Amino acid sequence: MKVLDLQCAHQHRFEGWFGSEDDFQSQLGRGLVECPMCGDTHISKMLSAPRLNLGAVQPAVADAPAAPTEPSRVPATATAAPADPDMQAAWMKMVRHVIANTEDVGSQFAEEARKIHYGERKERNIRGEATAEETEALLDEGIDVLPLPIPAALKRPLQ
Incomplete structure (x- = not known):
């Protein structure tokens, strides 16, 4: 099993598990590898250290300075979700809360x-799909809506 550190074009980092490098390349080539935050399929492999299970062997102590514990920060761009890992976690928690507490129409x-x-239906929390024009029209009518991109992975049940 290969565990790879991956990143989409919007700087969202995530982990992917594959049977082999060939399996990863095959899935990537068919557009099956997508960012769980924004659904982007433009994925690149990040540098990562292999995990070696050496049993009870103690790791050697090096005199070199320790590697940074946090990834380098990339300037934010217009993305569907934040690139900062802490912000990603908070955003995903909020999205899950919205999904759990709304009806999908x-x-x-x-x-x-x-x-x-306009009082024609019972008041309740809803979510669904609307075009940019529909969203703008709703806002112009004084109807409070919030565009919230929901990752495709959260729209379907997990295996």
Whole structure:
């Protein structure tokens, strides 16, 4: 089993497990490897140290200075989710909370939000899909909505 440190084009770092290097390259070539934060399929392999299980052997002590414990920080860009690992964890926690406490109305989001706003439907927390134009129209009508990109991995059950 190969455990690889991966990163998408938006600087989100994550770990991937593959049967072999060939398995990773095959899945990458078919577009099957995607960022769990934003769904990006432009993935690159990061440098990582192999994990060697040497039993009870004690590691050698080196005189060299210790490697930095935190990854180098990359300037933030316009992404679907934060690149900072602590911010990613907080963002994912928030997304999971939204999913657990809302009803998915799918592509009927704009229509359903209007019906709730105008009292035609019972008030409840909903989520769904809306175009940028639909979202802007809802905001212009005074209907509070928050665009929240939800990673594809959270939209389906895990194996």
